[in-house]
Amino acid sequence: MSAVARVAVLHLRTVAPYRAQGLMVFGLIVLVLARTPAGLVPALALLLAPMLAVHPFVIADKAGLDVLHAVLPVPRRAVVLAYYAWALASFLALVTAGAAVAVLLAQLQGQALDPASLATPLTLSWALFGVNIAIQLPLLVRFGYARASVLGTTVPFALVMIAVVRLHLTLGSVQSWLPLFWVLGAVAVAGSAAVAVRLRGLR
Amino acid sequence: MRVVLSNSSGVPLYQQIKDQVALAVLSGELAEGSALPSVRALARDLRISIITTTRAYTELAAGGFIATVPGKGAYVLPLDSALVREQLLRQVEDGLQTALDAARRAGLGREELIELLDGLLQTEHC
Amino acid sequence: MLAFALRGVNSTVSQGFALREVSFELPAGYVMGLIGANGAGKTTTIRSLLGMRGVDSGEIELLGHPVPGPVALRQDVGVVLDRGYLVGDWRLAEVERTLRPFYDRWDAARYRELLDGFGLDPRAKVKDLSRGMAMKLMIAVALSHGARLLVLDEPTSGLDPVARDELVGILGDFLLDEGHSVLFSTHITADLDRIGDYLTLMHGGRVVHTGPKDEVLASYRIVRAGPEELTDLVGIELIGPRRTPAGVAALVRTEEAELLGRAVLVEPPTLEEIAVHIGASPARPGRREVAV
Numbered sequence: 001m002s003a004v005a006r007v008a009v010l011h012l013r014t015v016a017p018y019r020a021q022g023l024m025v026f027g028l029i030v031l032v033l034a035r036t037p038a039g040l041v042p043a044l045a046l047l048l049a050p051m052l053a054v055h056p057f058v059i060a061d062k063a064g065l066d067v068l069h070a071v072l073p074v075p076r077r078a079v080v081l082a083y084y085a086w087a088l089a090s091f092l093a094l095v096t097a098g099a100a101v102a103v104l105l106a107q108l109q110g111q112a113l114d115p116a117s118l119a120t121p122l123t124l125s126w127a128l129f130g131v132n133i134a135i136q137l138p139l140l141v142r143f144g145y146a147r148a149s150v151l152g153t154t155v156p157f158a159l160v161m162i163a164v165v166r167l168h169l170t171l172g173s174v175q176s177w178l179p180l181f182w183v184l185g186a187v188a189v190a191g192s193a194a195v196a197v198r199l200r201g202l203r
Numbered sequence: 204m205r206v207v208l209s210n211s212s213g214v215p216l217y218q219q220i221k222d223q224v225a226l227a228v229l230s231g232e233l234a235e236g237s238a239l240p241s242v243r244a245l246a247r248d249l250r251i252s253i254i255t256t257t258r259a260y261t262e263l264a265a266g267g268f269i270a271t272v273p274g275k276g277a278y279v280l281p282l283d284s285a286l287v288r289e290q291l292l293r294q295v296e297d298g299l300q301t302a303l304d305a306a307r308r309a310g311l312g313r314e315e316l317i318e319l320l321d322g323l324l325q326t327e328h329c
Numbered sequence: 330m331l332a333f334a335l336r337g338v339n340s341t342v343s344q345g346f347a348l349r350e351v352s353f354e355l356p357a358g359y360v361m362g363l364i365g366a367n368g369a370g371k372t373t374t375i376r377s378l379l380g381m382r383g384v385d386s387g388e389i390e391l392l393g394h395p396v397p398g399p400v401a402l403r404q405d406v407g408v409v410l411d412r413g414y415l416v417g418d419w420r421l422a423e424v425e426r427t428l429r430p431f432y433d434r435w436d437a438a439r440y441r442e443l444l445d446g447f448g449l450d451p452r453a454k455v456k457d458l459s460r461g462m463a464m465k466l467m468i469a470v471a472l473s474h475g476a477r478l479l480v481l482d483e484p485t486s487g488l489d490p491v492a493r494d495e496l497v498g499i500l501g502d503f504l505l506d507e508g509h510s511v512l513f514s515t516h517i518t519a520d521l522d523r524i525g526d527y528l529t530l531m532h533g534g535r536v537v538h539t540g541p542k543d544e545v546l547a548s549y550r551i552v553r554a555g556p557e558e559l560t561d562l563v564g565i566e567l568i569g570p571r572r573t574p575a576g577v578a579a580l581v582r583t584e585e586a587e588l589l590g591r592a593v594l595v596e597p598p599t600l601e602e603i604a605v606h607i608g609a610s611p612a613r614p615g616r617r618e619v620a621v
Contacts, residue, residue, distance in 0.1 A: 013423065067410060068415065
């Protein structure tokens with residue numbers, strides 16, 4: 001297993017003790033959107049996924065894990081990249097689970113939910129999630145959760161919300177730009193990771 | 204092996220170890236060839252520093268009491284090695300000197316002293 | 330072989346505090362005590378040694394490698410800090426599952442054995458451990474991954490005497506291997522009075538003295554005199570003098586103590602007295618460090 005994968009598992013184990021709370025939020029979102037399953041995937045991707053992505057930082061701050069990360073025989077950059085790996089993996093898990101539940105709910109209620117129709121919200125969710133963590137993670141890597149939280153989590157969230165409102169108005173025209181949104185999210189995340197590794201190196 | 208260290212005697216710890224082991228060897232309590240704990244094991248057991256224990260062992264080895272085997276431990280050398288004999292001779296001399304001092308105060312002469320010594324030697328042989 | 334060495338390390342921490350020309354080293358196989366009051370620079374020195382913070386200048390060597398060096402170097406170093414660095418909600422069995430993948434030589438049987446020997450329940454949570462138990466957990470982790478150098482930063486602060494004594498026993502076991510070394514920072518000198526092989530005294534970001542313990546102890550004398558005495562001394566520096574209406578007590582260098590008259594009391598100091606008087610002296614910019 002590569003160093004990044006091993007640290008990503010460490011991040012998973014870091015948040016694992018709090019899985020019950022995570023499942024509760026997941027259940028709550030499902031419950032709220034039970035009648036409109038089509039909104040489930042974007043809701044999970046925009047509300048729960050960013051929370052999950054930054055949660056290792058929250059615990060690391062509380063438990064002093066920066067010391068653990070410095071003491072373990074892994075390169076410093078692996079610790080940073082593993083935060084991105086964790087964020088992407090949790091996003092992927094959430095949208096997969098969300099899509100499955102959405103299809104199931106739609107079937108139960110006799111609604112017609114074509115899996116292909118999920119593609120548009122999924123793409124937009126990815127782009128928004130990508131931009132969101134692309135802004136948050138370097139700040140969290142550099143300053144830690146306690147110092148970065150106000151600036152580092154509210155600003156990206158606000159930006160994302162503004163973007164959602166704007167995009168919502170022009171959803172129809174977005175269709176033809178879908179591949180671009182995939183690329184946008186990926187480029188944002190990759191660029192952010194490169195920046196974060198450099199920020200970490202400065203310390 | 205018995206080593207009892209005092210914190211308040213004013214005698215350095217290495218000296219205390221050295222004296223006690225030397226005494227045990229001379230008295231026969233530690234027989235020739237018997238193994239001593241390694242420096243590190245003794246340091247751990249006595250909760251003292253390794254350097255202190257090493258110093259005690261080094262001086263015991265220099266005194267001809269023990270031989271150390273690097274990485275293993277140490278064992279007691281035969282008593283008739285020249286250095287130990289010298290130590291014993293010094294003890295005999297010291298003892299005789301004490302006896303002489305007492306004899307002078309008691310007013311005993313040379314003849315009486317030799318008689319006493321002969322008597323002691325005889326009782327030991329019986 | 331050296332367990333570690335710092336050579337002329339300078340590192341600025343904040344405007345008011347920096348490590349200056351910090352140099353000391355420990356031969357492999359021994360215990361070194363790093364002594365100083367809070368704020369003397371012990372933790373900064375340790376963090377620099379472990380490569381957890383950069384330095385402005387100077388060289389650091391750890392187990393034969395320069396710092397920052399190969400990542401694998403950290404396989405051989407166990408770190409115990411005064412505050413834990415594990416997730417409070419992990420159970421001790423989970424601690425093993427979490428850390429094990431990172432270490433090439435992790436010995437699961439030894440971890441169980443150590444927990445058992447230390448009276449730690451694998452089902453207990455990290456946050457429920459007392460300070461002494463948390464310290465033992467960190468040591469169990471270090472010993473299970475086969476560390477050759479144990480670095481303990483204030484491990485005994487907040488520990489009761491029984492737990493401190495247990496730690497001395499644990500370190501004794503660890504040092505049975507001639508390749509194992511310990512660096513131990515503390516402001517509680519009693520811990521080092523007996524088991525310390527080498528001492529490094531720090532004050533105000535500088536090394537005041539470093540060397541074998543007996544040598545460090547032998548290089549100072551404590552001098553006591555009446556309230557009017559020990560003034561206008563030439564060639565004798567009183568280190569951290571404490572003046573009361575009843576008299577004055579201070580530390581002096583042994584060679585300078587010989588210049589003092591017979592009217593004053595000159596005695597060999599305890600480690601505690603050395604630490605107290607050096608800690609009470611003003612941290613000054615002059616060069617006072619003594620090379621080994």
